[in-house]
Amino acid sequence: MTIKTIILAAGQGTRMRSSLPKVLHEIADKPLLQHVYETSAGLAENSIFIVYGHGGETVREKLNHLHAVWIEQKQQLGTGHAVQQAIHHVEDDDTVLILYGDVPLLKADTLNALLKNVSETSLALLTVELDDPTGYGRIVRDHNHAVCKIVEQKDANATELQIREGNTGILACNGRRLKDWLSGLGNKNAQNEYYLTDIIEMAVADGLLVKTTMATDPDEVLGVNNRNQLAHLERAYQQRQAEKLMTHGVTLRDPARLDVRGEFAELGQDIDLDINVIFEGINRIGSHVRIGANCIIKNATIADHVVILANSIIEDSQIGAHTRIGPFARLRPQTELAEHVHIGNFVEIKKASVAAGSKINHLSYVGDSEVGRNVNIGAGTITCNYDGVNKFKTVIGDGAFIGSDSQLVAPVTIGKNATIGAGSTITRDAPENQLTLSRVKQVSIATWQRPKKQEK
Numbered sequence: 001m002t003i004k005t006i007i008l009a010a011g012q013g014t015r016m017r018s019s020l021p022k023v024l025h026e027i028a029d030k031p032l033l034q035h036v037y038e039t040s041a042g043l044a045e046n047s048i049f050i051v052y053g054h055g056g057e058t059v060r061e062k063l064n065h066l067h068a069v070w071i072e073q074k075q076q077l078g079t080g081h082a083v084q085q086a087i088h089h090v091e092d093d094d095t096v097l098i099l100y101g102d103v104p105l106l107k108a109d110t111l112n113a114l115l116k117n118v119s120e121t122s123l124a125l126l127t128v129e130l131d132d133p134t135g136y137g138r139i140v141r142d143h144n145h146a147v148c149k150i151v152e153q154k155d156a157n158a159t160e161l162q163i164r165e166g167n168t169g170i171l172a173c174n175g176r177r178l179k180d181w182l183s184g185l186g187n188k189n190a191q192n193e194y195y196l197t198d199i200i201e202m203a204v205a206d207g208l209l210v211k212t213t214m215a216t217d218p219d220e221v222l223g224v225n226n227r228n229q230l231a232h233l234e235r236a237y238q239q240r241q242a243e244k245l246m247t248h249g250v251t252l253r254d255p256a257r258l259d260v261r262g263e264f265a266e267l268g269q270d271i272d273l274d275i276n277v278i279f280e281g282i283n284r285i286g287s288h289v290r291i292g293a294n295c296i297i298k299n300a301t302i303a304d305h306v307v308i309l310a311n312s313i314i315e316d317s318q319i320g321a322h323t324r325i326g327p328f329a330r331l332r333p334q335t336e337l338a339e340h341v342h343i344g345n346f347v348e349i350k351k352a353s354v355a356a357g358s359k360i361n362h363l364s365y366v367g368d369s370e371v372g373r374n375v376n377i378g379a380g381t382i383t384c385n386y387d388g389v390n391k392f393k394t395v396i397g398d399g400a401f402i403g404s405d406s407q408l409v410a411p412v413t414i415g416k417n418a419t420i421g422a423g424s425t426i427t428r429d430a431p432e433n434q435l436t437l438s439r440v441k442q443v444s445i446a447t448w449q450r451p452k453k454q455e456k
């Protein structure tokens with residue numbers, strides 16, 4: 001069975017009150033349309049067509065990397081008209097699946113169940129039972145409970161408005177049949193639109209059976225029309241992520257206070273996440289990792305038994321096993337920490353490697369550096385890597401001890417087991433095994449007296 005998926009994404013989305021086209025608004029840092037695309041891309045033997053319109057060029061530019069055929073609908077004359085724009089891509093024996101670009105949480109399982117109901121003699125329709133079906137087309141059934149048509153809210157009579165089974169808009173049917181029905185669509189209705197939903201009545205007239213699948217979770221078929229719904233679906237999405245993590249063996253102190261905006265390329269077990277942790281991009285996390293409250297972790301690789309204490313921010317970094325970071329640490333891109341490293345509070349590291357067992361525990365900046373094993377960097381140490389124009393490298397040998405409040409002016413090398421006296425400004429290489437310091441000699445003035453308050 002060849003599937004042609006047509007994603008309708010030409011609607012304006014005026015209720016978003018936004019300069020951004022609706023389908024580019026994001027859930028978990030990913031455009032709504034891309035969520036729909038990725039779900040349908042997971043189906044077997046499927047090619048994808050996206051009908052775009054309002055603000056379309058922006059949509060196309062932003063999502064041009066998707067493997068889809070883009071079809072412009074110049075005027076938005078209704079969902080039926082939108083499908084008509086793509087219909088010349090459909091072969092008679094294709095199965096056509098219609099999706100909406102603003103319904104992001106649809107599951108692949110649901111689509112596969114739906115597709116099982118399609119044949120030459122049956123049309124598959126996804127419906128949903130709603131407490132408040134306002135705005136939805138209503139599924140009208142006969143006394144045998146067979147679907148006979150869909151009536152839009154604005155065209156419905158009082159009895160039809162009582163129906164709580166709503167049309168999700170998602171359906172699948174045979175290509176040849178669809179072509180037939182589309183050519184017969186009119187727009188004599190309350191909105192003067194070409195309704196795709198009118199094909200249901202035509203299918204029934206042609207003797208087809210309309211087989212419905214009911215979405216069990218209403219959020220799965222909820223569309224985004226305003227920012228309230230966007231926020232609601234963001235939470236629903238995040239709840240799914242939290243459930244997945246817990247099923248996998250991750251402890252969440254509060255599943256409602258976790259955000260996953262991206263993916264885990266690897267995920268160990270017995271990971272313990274405190275509240276308000278945000279994951280972005282692609283992360284790899286080992287087992288027995290503990291992450292404290294309010295951490296942001298982006299594109300990181302974190303080995304087993306790492307502890308990240310509260311309020312730390314980590315981006316594009318690699319962290320070796322048993323390393324401890326934070327609280328209040330910031331690891332910027334290209335940080336590579338080996339095993340058993342300690343990075344403490346108010347320490348910023350950028351484009352630097354720190355070998356096993358080294359400690360940078362307080363208030364330091366280490367950038368463009370190579371730090372050896374078992375190095376101790378005292379509080380307030382700064383690698384001065386930038387002269388205002390160029391960046392230079394600092395190399396610190398194994399076993400070195402950098403006294404507090406030192407500035408290492410790069411390019412500079414500190415030898416193995418060297419000691420730098422506290423408060424030094426080091427501008428030339430420091431030899432191995434020696435004490436190097438640059439400090440004004442300390443003096444005491446015995447005759448000195450404190451100033452006295454002057455009488456006025």
Ligand code: UD1
Pocket residue numbers: 008009010011012051073075076077078079080081082100101102135136137138150152166167168169194195196197223
């Ligand atoms: C549609 C259905 C309704 C269903 C509801 C579910 C019709 C006539 N009605 O109504 O039965 O209950 O969805 O949300 O189909 N679009 C285009 N081009 C157009 C018009 C719409 O691409 O000319 C796209 C929109 O971007 C959107 C989707 O089609 O993704 C649905 O359009 P929308 O205007 O939201 O339809 P509703 O009136 O809500």
Ligand code: CA
Pocket residue numbers: 223225
């Ligand atoms: Ca809608």
